[in-house]
Amino acid sequence: MISAVLLSLVPIFIAMLYELVQIMVGRGVYKDYIVSELVIILCGLFAVIIGFIESFQFTIPSQVLLLLFYSILIVSVIVVILVKKRELVVHNGSVDEFLEVFKRTLHEQNISYKLGKEGKTGSTIHYIIDDDTDVRIAWKSHFLNQDYQHTIQVQYSVGSIIEPFVPIMVDVLREKRMDRSFSRRVIVHGVALIFIGAVYSFLYHI
Incomplete structure (x- = not known):
């Protein structure tokens, strides 16, 4: 189960960091393919699926899990982009x-x-x-x-x-939005990113 969580945290971290940069640089207004939500949803689903598999004590090499996870993620993102x-x-x-x-x-x-x-x-x-x-x-x-x-x-x-x-x-x-503050939103995103990073570091060293 830990391996699934580790695999899922990296793309979620990147998606949240991307949104944080867009909020700060673009004053909260930006164009985007519908990718961030897809990344988070896929990561959650993948963690559940791998957790279910591991609960039956199937042995799957970490390299295979990594390849499978990112292959699904990349293909899904490409499909979203092709949908235009x-x-x-x-x-x-x-x-x-x-x-x-x-x-x-x-x-x-x-x-x-x-x-x-x-x-x-x-x-x-x-x-x-x-x-x-x-x-x-x-x-x-x-x-x-x-x-x-x-x-x-x-x-x-x-x-x-x-x-x-x-x-x-x-x-x-x-x-x-030039006179509107985004400080609270930035702080919340920053705390969330630090928390995800801390969880990843903790689980990685178990």
Whole structure:
């Protein structure tokens, strides 16, 4: 079981470190393939599977486990990239603020939009852009900031009509965040990274 945990911690550490850098450098606004969530989910599933195998006392060489784990991880990431889905992530904001920037940008570029057939359901809104492009906007509350408590995730297809205008939205959203503090989020990420590193070091030397 320890071997599975060790294998899983490294990619999770890298994914969290990547997000921390993006929050600090990009003022909490960045474009991304939907990879970080995939990495964390796969690592968790792999740890459970290997733990289940080891509970039956099957002997699997560590080299084989390592090769299997990273092969699955790399193939999964490549599949996500080939699907050509992009995600715009906006930390430390509100959904109303984002929608105002989103709609104004489309209006300035003379791009039509309307609610999709899924409409607004809970914390997700489905839009149809220029009659043929699906855009899904989802948000979740975050306990670290009471004034701007939402993290917004916008999913769209690579090569769609909206893609050239995403950088415009990124610039506007970053400008709005110049006077906002990300210190609490950075501290939480930093503590989490230190904890993961300490757990890895402890288990490695057992």
